[in-house]
Amino acid sequence: MCRAVRVRPAARVRRIRLPYPFIGNAASDLNTESTSAAPVVIVGAGLAGLTAALHLADRVPVVVLAKRDLSEAATAWAQGGIVGVLGEDDSVDSHVHDTQDAGAGLVDEHTARYIAEQSAQAVRWLVDAGVPFSADPAGPLGLHLTREGGHAVRRIAHAADATGRAIHDALLARARAHPGITLRERWMAVDLVTSRHVGRDERPHCYGVYALDIDRRRVETLPARAVVLASGGVGKVYRYTSNPDTATGDGIAMAWRAGCRVGNMEFIQFHPTCLYHSQDRSFLITEALRGEGAVLRLPSTGPGDPGGQRFMPAHDPRAELAPRDIVARAIDFEMKKHGLDHVWLDATPIVAAKGDAFLRGHFPTIHARCLALGIDIARQPIPVVPAAHYTCGGVVTDLAGRTDLPGLYAVGETTYTGLHGANRLASNSLLECVVLGRSCAVAVLDAPPAPRRALPPWDESQVEDPDEQVVIAHNWDELRLLMWNYVGIVRTTKRLERALHRIKLLRGEIDDYYANFRVDRDLLELRNLVACAELIVRSALRRHESRGLHYSRDFPDALPVSFPTVLTRPARSRAR
Numbered sequence: 001m002c003r004a005v006r007v008r009p010a011a012r013v014r015r016i017r018l019p020y021p022f023i024g025n026a027a028s029d030l031n032t033e034s035t036s037a038a039p040v041v042i043v044g045a046g047l048a049g050l051t052a053a054l055h056l057a058d059r060v061p062v063v064v065l066a067k068r069d070l071s072e073a074a075t076a077w078a079q080g081g082i083v084g085v086l087g088e089d090d091s092v093d094s095h096v097h098d099t100q101d102a103g104a105g106l107v108d109e110h111t112a113r114y115i116a117e118q119s120a121q122a123v124r125w126l127v128d129a130g131v132p133f134s135a136d137p138a139g140p141l142g143l144h145l146t147r148e149g150g151h152a153v154r155r156i157a158h159a160a161d162a163t164g165r166a167i168h169d170a171l172l173a174r175a176r177a178h179p180g181i182t183l184r185e186r187w188m189a190v191d192l193v194t195s196r197h198v199g200r201d202e203r204p205h206c207y208g209v210y211a212l213d214i215d216r217r218r219v220e221t222l223p224a225r226a227v228v229l230a231s232g233g234v235g236k237v238y239r240y241t242s243n244p245d246t247a248t249g250d251g252i253a254m255a256w257r258a259g260c261r262v263g264n265m266e267f268i269q270f271h272p273t274c275l276y277h278s279q280d281r282s283f284l285i286t287e288a289l290r291g292e293g294a295v296l297r298l299p300s301t302g303p304g305d306p307g308g309q310r311f312m313p314a315h316d317p318r319a320e321l322a323p324r325d326i327v328a329r330a331i332d333f334e335m336k337k338h339g340l341d342h343v344w345l346d347a348t349p350i351v352a353a354k355g356d357a358f359l360r361g362h363f364p365t366i367h368a369r370c371l372a373l374g375i376d377i378a379r380q381p382i383p384v385v386p387a388a389h390y391t392c393g394g395v396v397t398d399l400a401g402r403t404d405l406p407g408l409y410a411v412g413e414t415t416y417t418g419l420h421g422a423n424r425l426a427s428n429s430l431l432e433c434v435v436l437g438r439s440c441a442v443a444v445l446d447a448p449p450a451p452r453r454a455l456p457p458w459d460e461s462q463v464e465d466p467d468e469q470v471v472i473a474h475n476w477d478e479l480r481l482l483m484w485n486y487v488g489i490v491r492t493t494k495r496l497e498r499a500l501h502r503i504k505l506l507r508g509e510i511d512d513y514y515a516n517f518r519v520d521r522d523l524l525e526l527r528n529l530v531a532c533a534e535l536i537v538r539s540a541l542r543r544h545e546s547r548g549l550h551y552s553r554d555f556p557d558a559l560p561v562s563f564p565t566v567l568t569r570p571a572r573s574r575a576r
Helices: 047-056 091-103 110-118 120-127 165-176 250-257 322-338 348-354 356-362 364-372 428-446 470-486 493-516 521-542
Strands: 002-007 040-043 062-066 181-185 187-194 206-213 220-223 226-229 268-275 296-297 343-346 382-391 393-395 408-410 564-567
Touching: 002 226, 002 393, 040 250, 047 062, 047 165, 062 187, 062 493, 091 110, 110 120, 110 356, 110 428, 120 165, 120 428, 165 181, 165 428, 187 220, 187 226, 187 250, 187 521, 206 348, 226 428, 250 393, 250 408, 250 521, 268 322, 296 322, 322 343, 322 382, 348 356, 408 428, 470 493, 493 521, 521 564
Parallel strands: 040 062, 040 226, 062 181, 226 408
Antiparallel strands: 002 564, 187 206, 206 220, 268 382, 296 343, 343 382
16 A cells, blocks of 8 residues: 655755765775674665765775676666767756656756756766777767757767666776775665664664575675665566666665655656567667667558658657657557557668768677677668666655665665656666766765664574475566556556556565565565556556656646656555
C-alpha cells in the first residue's frame, strides 16, 4: 500500500559548496568497528558512484559495492555522450530550455539550471581524469561536439560512440589506484540497516547495509558513516531493455522499504532504437546517429512494397530529432499499424553527406557490432525497435543527494531530482551523475558522522536453502512480460489495473519465498523488481493525463497544470 500526493517541484535547497577541486591520493585506514569510525558505503560502481567515491576518498575511507563485475555498470553501456555548455553558440539558458521542453512541464527549473551551470566544469573534470573524448582542434576544450534529439545546438561531448565505456574505464582506473577506496566485486546490498534494527526509540537514521557476498553466499553487516545509493535504474523490469543485467531497481526498492519517498516512477523512457536481431537484442543504437543525419523508414509491408518510406515527419516537425518519447511512440504506432516487428534506421544519408570514413570514424562500435551480424550500416538499414532504457523517477533527493532518511544519500538514475521531468533530454543523465555525485560527496563530508551504534548481524536461523529455483525463474519471466504488455509505451487503465492485481500476487509469493529461504542474487533482484513494478503501476494509475513518457489511451490529453507524482509509504508498513 502507498499514498500518492501531488506536489509542486521540490523546494529550492541551498547551493552546495564545491571546495574540493579534484581527486587526490590521501590514504585512509578502513575501520568498521563502529558506525562513527566506519567508511562511506556506496552501492553501485557506475559513474555516479565512482564520482562520489573519488571526491570522498581523500577525506574518508570508501567502500564501493558492485553486485556483478565492475565493468558491468550501466554507465559503460552509454553510447551518446555528456552535455557540456561549451560552445560560443550555446548558453545555460538554451540548455535549460531544451531540458524543460523535453521534460514536458515537469522539470524543476532550479535543478536544471544548477546542473547546466556546472556542466562545463563537469566535462573539464572528466577530461582531466583522462577520458579520451573525440577531438576537434577547433572545438571548445579541443573537443568534437555532436547534437542529439531535443538539443538546439551541438553540445554533446563524446568518445566516438562508446562514451560511457571510455568514462567508466577512466574513473574505474582512478578508483582502483586510490588507497582510500575499497572495491568489492560481486557484493550485493540486501537492505539498509536503519533505526528499526537498532531500537524502537531511535530517531530515523541509516547506519549501514546488509550485503551479500555472492561468492561466499554469506550476508555481512557493513556499518557506514553514510550510505550512498548509486545502483542505477529498473530497466530489467521489462522484457526488452537496453540496460545491463544490473538494472533491477535495487536502490529504489531499498530506500522505499526504509520509508523514503519516490517520485515520477510512471515515467520510463523507452529508447527508440535498440537493435532488432535474434543474436543481439540489448544493443542500443545511439540517437547521435540520427543527430548526424540517419532517418527512420518503414520496411516492406507486403508484396509490391519495397519499403523505405520515411515516417517521422508525419509525427513531429522535428522528425528524427524529436525527443525520445515522441520517436518511440511513433515507431510503436507504425509497427502496430502495419503489423511490423521492427522498423529501419537508415544511416546512408550520413555517408552521402559526410562520407563513409566519417560514419566509421564516429560510430565504430555500432559499425563493428552490426557488421559482425551481417549488416553494413554504410549500405544497409539497421532493424530497430524501442526498448526500456531509462528510469526518469526514483528516490526523492535534493541537489546534494540527501533522501528523507538521515545518513542515506542517492545519486544518478536511482533518484528523482526534478531534472528529467516527464522525459529525459538526451545525454543529461551522465551530466547529472557527475554534478550531483560531486555535490553529494561534499554533503557527506559536511554532515556529522552517524552516532556510534552496535549493529545486529544478519539472522539466518529460521531459513533454509531454497528447494525450487524454478519459482524464481518463472516469476521473473512473468513479471517482465506483464510489464511489457500492460505497462509499456501506450497504456490503459484496464491494463494497469490487471498488472497491479498480478503484481500483488507475485509480491506475496516472493515475500513468502524471501522469508523462508536463504537469499541469493536472483531472489534479491526479483524482490526489488516486483517492488519497483508496483511503484511504476501505482504512479501511472494516479496520472490522469498523457504527458511525456506516460501515454494513456483513456486520458490522451495533457492537463493544463500538472505536478510530479510522489508516493509516500504509510508509516505502519515501513517496518515490513
